Amino acid sequence: MTRRARRGCALAAGLVVAASAGLPTAVAADPVEFTISAAAITESSGLARDTNSRVYWTANDSGGVASVYALARDGSLKATVQYRAKPVDVEAVAMSDSRLYVGDIGDNGATRDFVTVYAFDFPVPRDQTVSYQAYDFSYPDGPHDAETLLVDGRGRIYIVTKEAAGGIYAAPAQPSRQRVNRLQRVGDAPSYVTDGVFMPDQQAIALRTYLSVEMLAANGYAPIARAPLPLQPQGESLTVSLDGTSLLAGSEGAGSKVYRVEIPTEGDNAPTGGASPPSSTSPGASPSPSPSGRTGGEVTDEDPNAGRSRAGTWSALGLAAVVALVAGIVVAVARKR
Template sequence: MGERRRPAWWRRAAASGGGLVLALAPAGAAVAAPAPHSSPAGGVPVCRVRDSRLTEISGMVATANGLVVVNDSADEEARRRIFFLTADCRVTRAVRYPSRPRDTEDLAVGADGTIWVADIGDNDQSRQTVAVWKLPPGGDRPVLHRLTYPDGPHDAEALLLTGDGRPLIITKQGGAAGIYAPTRDLVPGATVPMARRGQVRLPGTDTSNPSGFLGRAVVTGAATAPDGRRVVLRTYADAFQFDVPDDDVVGAITSGTPRVVPLPDEPQGESIAYTPDGRFLLTVSESADQPPGTRPTILRYPVPGPARATGAPTAPVSRSPVPAVPPRSDLPRLLGGLGVLGAGLLGVGLVRTVRSRRTRR
């Protein structure tokens, strides 16, 4: 999320006072134990993106020829491209859009090699339509397809493809992300309504990340494995891989039990992709200069192996005690909101104390 405003879901939570805390952990309710982890902490660096145009990478896919990435909503025209990279992160091609995209947040690649760009970000939840752009293999002009939600605007950053090549949009709501799908075939230039197909509730973890518990709650990216038999959703902190039986992606992510891959302390992790052989997950953080002077780095994590496909618990991974550098766009606003919330709760407690003392007198 490249905008410098608080997302709507955060503003609503902060405005409700203690509602944010209560929604995540109601008073007296048992808190779910962290999900078992199945991957070593920390990714292996693959390559560093040095092109100055790529400063807010929000979507990525891997192909046999290298990588494809997009920026978040970019103010500079030169950054509003679909960038093709070699395996060592050198930009070889940059494809323009025929019109300005609003907020590109994720990428997917179809079985035929078509690149799908998810123009679905909406921090203020004010867009009347969202969109996906389709770029055919070797093409130089992506085609726009507009979509509408059935229940009002949503902020979203994750795109999946079903076995028959239909897009699924997963919203960013913390704790219960909605799943939306087109009700009919997409038509270039036309607007197609979507239907809500369910919601995703990801298990809790304790993975260290700059945004704390909020970073473990919101869906920031997704990917479909090359064989279509697995999909993965990610937060700022973790990746959750689901098995997909019978090509039922919606059923898999709404009722399946994911295997968790911790992605600890990524500066602002929003992108995730499978390698073409399906053996690894690739990630990259949106923010450059985190810490100052650094460039976005592609990280590689092993996919949970077949021996753990049954979801059997594995030993939890220890967490690094070293604090991570906060992302420049999100964390200051989150911490500011938490500070206001904490001050409000403290004030309520002081008022109650004074009243109690007056009553006793």
């Protein structure tokens, strides 16, 4: 996401916070699970729990140094793991069994010929440079922007697009590292999904937007339950807690807070989708000239003010359309400058 687009998002989020400042609060706000305090992590986009190493993995948004970060349970930085690739726009991380996946799937301008998912087997949370495997994917209906990478218990990859009419796209069960793999649209998604995760029992998928979380059936993608999320500056991460009892919802930004939220159950209800301003084209997200390297080089070496309450979020949902409109105008003006 470009700097101008981020400014538009920040303004949109600010408008919601300002407008909801005088709203009644709930009896209890969602507690802050931890704060990401590491100076190196300023755009946390995606969270993945690693039950083997008992850490959470995250990555910074957009390009830059190809790295993933291991976070201890208190949010402190435990390790930085680098890989020798040149990602265009990293937006997501996912974990399945003993494999970590990094989704270079952002495409604000919808111009990329293909997107790439990097995979790391048995990631160890220590400072190191590791080898990787790369899988390239193209959409059957043209480029899409996406921020959500899902991997089921069998290791099958899914990408959820971030659009008004979002879609769920499945990769081949056995993707090739020698060619670009064609994705298949298998279901509809809420508007502007920014992250998601398969639930541990593999029976449901949790998808988040900037304002809410929606549970879908893993088989057929029918909606099961919805609930609002705490207001965050730019909420773009969601995972299951290490103890498996809750969801964790995070945001971009320096010193960002990660909230523990209840898993929505059948009967819970909230509006589908979320307000999101249209993103401007990322300078780096241009069509790639050739597929990614298939294999990387070998290794060379409770807060009382915990955000806004859910009651505030419910009321803020009524402002979503206005916020999206204003943010769209902001970004449009920024594009002309």
